[in-house]
Amino acid sequence: MTQEAHVTQGPLTTETGAPVADNQNSETAGVGGPMLIQDQLLLEKLAHFNRERIPERVVHARGAGAYGTFTVTADVTKYTRAAFLSEVGKETETFLRFSTVAGNLGAADAVRDPRGFSLKFYTEEGNYDLVGNNTPVFFIKDAIKFPDFIHTQKRDPYTGSQEADNVWDFWGLSPEATHQVTWLFGDRGIPASYRHMNGYGSHTFQWNNEAGEVFWVKYHFKTDQGIKNLTAADAEALAGKDPDSHQRDLRESIERGDFPTWTVQVQIMPAADAANYRFNPFDLTKVWPHEDYPPIEIGKLELNRNPENVFAEVEQSIFSPAHFVPGIGPSPDKMLQGRLFAYGDAHRYRVGINADHLPVNRPHATEARTNSRDGFLYDGRHKGAKNYEPNSFGGPFQTDRALWASTAVSGGTGNHEAPSHAEDNDFVQAGDLYRLMSEDEKARLIENLAGNIAGVSRDDIAERAINNFRQADDDFGKRVEAAVQALRPLCA
Template sequence: MSAGNDTAGPLTTESGAPVADNQNSQTAGAGGPVLVQDQLLLEKLAHFNRERIPERIVHARGAGAYGTFTVTADVSRYTRAKFLSEVGKETETFLRFSTVAGNLGSADAVRDPRGFALKFYTEDGNYDLVGNNTPVFFIKDAIKFPDFIHTQKRDPYTGSQEADNVWDFWGLSPESTHQVTWLFGDRGIPATLRHMNGYGSHTFQWTNEAGEVFWVKYHFKTDQGIKNLTQDEADVLAGQDPDSHQRDLRESIERGEYPSWTVQVQIMPAADAATYRFNPFDLTKVWPHEDYPPIELGKLELNRNPENIFAEVEQSIFSPHHFVPGIGPSPDKMLQGRLFAYGDAHRYRVGINADHLPVNRPHATEARSHGRDGLMYDGRHGRTKNYEPNSFGGPTETGRALWEPTEVSGVTGDHSAPSHAEDNDHVQAGNLYRLMSEAEQERLIANLAGFISQVSREDIAQRAIENFRKADEEYGKRLEAAVQALRS
């Protein structure tokens, strides 16, 4: 088959139907949740999850540790989640760090976002908060995620990551400008896993006992202080010790130097969301702290290493749909896609009974479901009935939802995210650039220019630079000059 057969004509689904919109997933109204009827979205995510086995498609390279989360502030007026119900309450946790694009055998000290996936073993079941070490992301709609990751992975012809692919996609996706500025700044390569922050990144719903709704964002501020590597330092370390971050985490815990993070939340009353100056559910945006100051919630400490990396790190699973009473999703379109994609990836990669493994099963309660059989089923249910309702004393529904419903309106369709008063794809990237010191800006420009200069087509390079110019005129001008100097 010639290469041209894949590129001629309209984009289609796997069954050959033409695709009308490959940029926006279907929602219930412009700001509502994603619809199951959007089979293009589900097809793309399901296909993407099954592209490689057995390692994770993304976040393959990881390290993990057990720990304890302790509540340090009373937030009961905001959420009815039991594990957050009183000051001093402790909950066992498991945290998996990871790089995103590299495979299982790649080096730790590379320029890449870090996954920050945290499992709380609560008395109401496991709560998974699956975030990153950045408060934002490259895209705002899950329908674009497989395409984005394909640009970060190996090219189907060359077998290498190609600068052309990366910058072609980023240049054509201006919403990525904010995250790219984060990634190529000083925090793009943490010195260790202990010396970086973590973020829930998405917006989530908290609900109190009275049914009042609040939108929240999570921040995990490292108590060890922020430490980063320059590109030159990382290049040396990655070659000398590819396992540097994993080794540092394990050895620090073995020494009794337990890393910790101060956990904070930004809280927005539900009524504020409609008129907030930025779309509060847009993953490419932050809530400026002057609008919603972070308040301290608790303390996270890692204090126990896993005994077996495969059993406890590689087979650990995290899914954003693992909520507990008092916490739920928001209409964030990236989060909505992840609610499906993560669970689907784990069912494919580890198996339908992955939740039965020791690292994944609830530790403070017992799972009681009617799911049976499948690979790795351990027969734990014995002769009990496998349906509901039944009259034999099996588990029954509670009648109370974990979170409150979200009001929606409008017609179904491929909607772009709602635009708020100050929304655009460049404003927050420019704000971030202007917050940097001159030395930080110089390193950012050098890091970006070094990568963009590898692009083979001038139009791709110029389009990429133009996004940074729209964020800040000086930002773009300095970057263009640096790229031209390297290309000449």
Template sequence: MTQEAHVTQGPLTTEAGAPVADNQNSETAGVGGPVLVQDQLLLEKLAHFNRERIPERVVHARGAGAYGTFTVTADVTPYTRAAFLSEVGKQTETFLRFSTVAGNLGAADAVRDPRGFALKFYTEEGNYDLVGNNTPVFFIKDAIKFPDFIHTQKRDPYTGSQEADNVWDFWGLSPESTHQVTWLFGDRGIPASYRHMNGYGSHTYQWNNEAGEVFWVKYHFKTDQGIKNLTADEAGRLAGEDPDSHQRDLREAIERGEFPTWTVQVQIMPAADAAAYRFNPFDLTKVWPHADYPPIEIGKLELNRNPENIFAEVEQSIFSPAHFVPGIGPSPDKMLQGRLFAYGDAHRYRVGINADHLPVNRPHATEARTHSRDGYLYDGRHKGAKNYEPNSFGGPAQTDRPLWQPAAVTGATGEHAAVAHAEDDDFVQAGNLYRLMSEDEQARLVENLAGFIAKVSRDEIAERAIANFRAADADFGKRLEAAVQALRG
């Protein structure tokens, strides 16, 4: 669905539509005199200019996006009743926003940082948002630690810079981060472009079918352009020469008609498997090994249309993992549970309570029918309809069919750690990842980590960080310790 083109022909006007006689000179009290308050064009332009920006995202501020299509390539109706997945060949319009995590709106693209991979499906049953990254795991497993983690990645409140002490102090004291940090400082830590990286839903989600059967799923988006990455030296040069490198690459590829595509896969776990699985299937710091649950191809994602205005369609786009459709729902993943609130709340603050009314955010294949009214920038779309339910005037009413199946819970309320599964610890998967790497890949990983750890000011912070990698793999820790000692003298 494209937006109606704004009128560009005819005379320049004010915001109220009055023709502008002179857009070059302010109105003054005589030649060379002071400017008059009655020059409403001047005041209108300056006031609008002062308000052109909205608060940037606290994380994922730096991003780019494009529209596209998702096409179903396999029958998944045994697992989900989601209408947009109901038949092979069915297409759904999408909008995908890529981003870095830690940098602000003006930061460079070519940096060592996870990439956001936020995908909106404009389905006939409402918008479905899949909010993920280019990594299958994350640094922490409970949303209560997310503000602490992000504070270590952003600018220190005293120095105004990102501080190695803060980063490694938190990671060293949070052993669960070892897997993601090993991933981030490996060869895939700096993608060459948004087109040349994979995307992942990362979290575990619920699928449920027409019979009410429940399955746990993980999403994978495998780039058809091939994986391409930058070395630290290449990224440093590119970030200085072209800070907009990733955004420019995506836009220009689509302009050339080289539409990037991803093969979409899912891992599917019957709900009954979860309790006895060797890893906690709802732990965001863990993957499901493919040997246990092989990825199954279900579709193809293509990006084929650039936004016409970056602010309106990329900066004001909103995504929330709470935007589900029938047949898809949440899991007990504690990071996901926190994000179900935090994402929507961030957008209500940043864009406004009616952000869902904006063209990029509103449903394209159906109509939102709610009883919410008023608020900042409300457009009056409901006209004279009643704003309560139930009512006797033909207003929208509940369906009595939940989007997802209920999950059984037991026990006392409290601040509980997750139940440990047979092979749960903070290091086993990081060690497995290290041992999967070639000798050259391991050498680059150690070099990348050592260069950053060596910047910390206190020996105990460096030693604690190294100890986590030693727990993952003895050789990994030994090589890293030697490399850090060499750099620190």
């Protein structure tokens, strides 16, 4: 960026000019508690962010999807009362949308970017959406930072291009991103296809059983096709030759009957373990090491039917992590809590208030019974039925049984940081990931990072980014520094 930065002096404010006291931490009910609807800065930022692009998705605009079947392979009834998980062999229809995050609708598939892995289960108790990625972690841990983060990944408002300055300035000033950045610039940063990558729920979710016992869970979808990735050079060539490479591969594999499958696993933590676990179990920048909570196989996912119309079924499909079913619910994860609002809000804006009536989005194994009426593209399905509850005309009624179990909260309201556990810091798991890599994997990681960091215009931005990797692992930092120096000598 060559233009002189326009700096406005004074405090950050809301849209109506009120000064912002804390732009890093959303308000919660006590330390580690759920977020509060009274946090108007959070709602203002998320609502404004969801309306910044029309009509494509603000993030995950570039996508492909397919229908399939989820089959239960293990008895999990001691952990959850969800009906679609109630017996071994039970099958549930699904729709899975894959996507890239930063690119627009016309972007290429073979790029270095996280991949969305959004799965809709059409269960007999309503639709259950699991909105995840192909990485088990993310760049930030609080939803209030999400609009700022995505602004750094999208086109700069002055240059109209993605700018290395913006990307690395934010990451360098947000050390919590170090773990995910290490994932992104490693070998798995560019999957060879959607079929050859894992999927993750990423967040921690609640399962609760018939007895009311609570468990915290993480979802893993392990590809049965094997992990395959592209090098930076191979991806660059493929993106230029065939921008639709991943979409084409998915569609053609299903057309020829080569149905992709994933083995579905969960990590399960008894609720009582959470308070004293060595890492904050609700921190989206952290994983639960498998030696602590080994993944347990619970099912198989198969994709076996292509959409008939990409716009109607892929682009108009909507997913929200707030779409739960009995036996499954949220956790205090502050990123998840923000997404419970933001995703539904984005879809109501982008597709419309009646988006849930579209064939790809409406329940397939049950019927939606609501008192919502009218709005854009309302189809009159309710005819003359009353639109309020309670009523004495045979209308739908409440069940008096919550979908998930309540969680205890304590403390005063405020802009709290997430609670820190015994081994929590922003670098430990990034260092662990680096040390797990082979020498060849490390070399490619260093090359990918250095090539990107070398594009920044200011020494301090590059130095700050390198220092995060140095804190994760001294060898990691030294090698990134040397590689960047070779491409872009830093000032002493």
